[in-house]
Amino acid sequence: MILLQFASESSAPPPESVTATFGISWQALLFQAITFLLVVWVLKKFVVGKIYSVIDAREKAINDGLAQAAKAKEELANAESEIDAILNEARTQADVVVHNAKKESAEIIKAAEDKASARADAIMHDAEEKLKLDVAKARQALESETARLISEVSGSILRDKITAEKDQKLIMKELEKRREK
């Protein structure tokens, strides 16, 4: 019953236009559209370009900054690798230097030891030679002294035996012997 009543009420509307229903004026709408386009043109002409240029500049600056940061990062990585290489080379050179220094010091010590040993041998040899010489000299001196003492003793005995007359004969005999030679 209710449904029938509602159907009967909605089926009788008077026909009316949409513009009239919503209160739209075609002239006002056209004027608003022109105004909108004008505003859009003004904005595009004087504002949007500057905004875009600022944005582009900012974007370019950001991109440049990022590129420089990437470049710096790359340079840092290169520098680190170079530092590592330099450090490795320095360690290698230091090892070589230390090795050479140890080797040279060992050679110097050995040479000094050899020299000292040779010097000691030479000193010993000289001492032995000097000792031999001293012994020979002492022996010779002893022999000479003994011979002198014996000759003096013999001389004291012979002195009484050799008279002046016998001495003249002895000298003459010696001279004859020398002449014959």
Add this chain to the structure above:
Amino acid sequence: MKSRTKVAHFAAEALLNNTIPRDRLVAMLASWLKDTKNTRQSSYLVQDIARQLAHSGYVFITITTAHPITLQTKSSIVDYIHSYYGANVTVETKEVINPAIIGGVQIDTPNGSLDASVKRKLIQIIKGVQR
């Protein structure tokens, strides 16, 4: 500075030719030795002069014996020197008595020494026995 040989030659010439008195020559040589600080070489200078004199025909010898020698022995020694240096040389002798040589003779010449003493012979015998 003159060398010792040149001085010896000069002294020998002066002695042979009698150009300078002996005492004055001795004083000159002593002065030279002192000036050149060669006083230790005086004996070598004397030997050099004797050698120069011997080279020029004047031989100075020293005869050392245990007993005084006779004229005959001295003559024999001079003859022996003549046989060594030549018959035309003049021989001047100086005799020294030294009982320490026991017997025999020792003759010192400008060119060397002849030791024919008993003492030397004894020492030679003893050294021979020692070896």
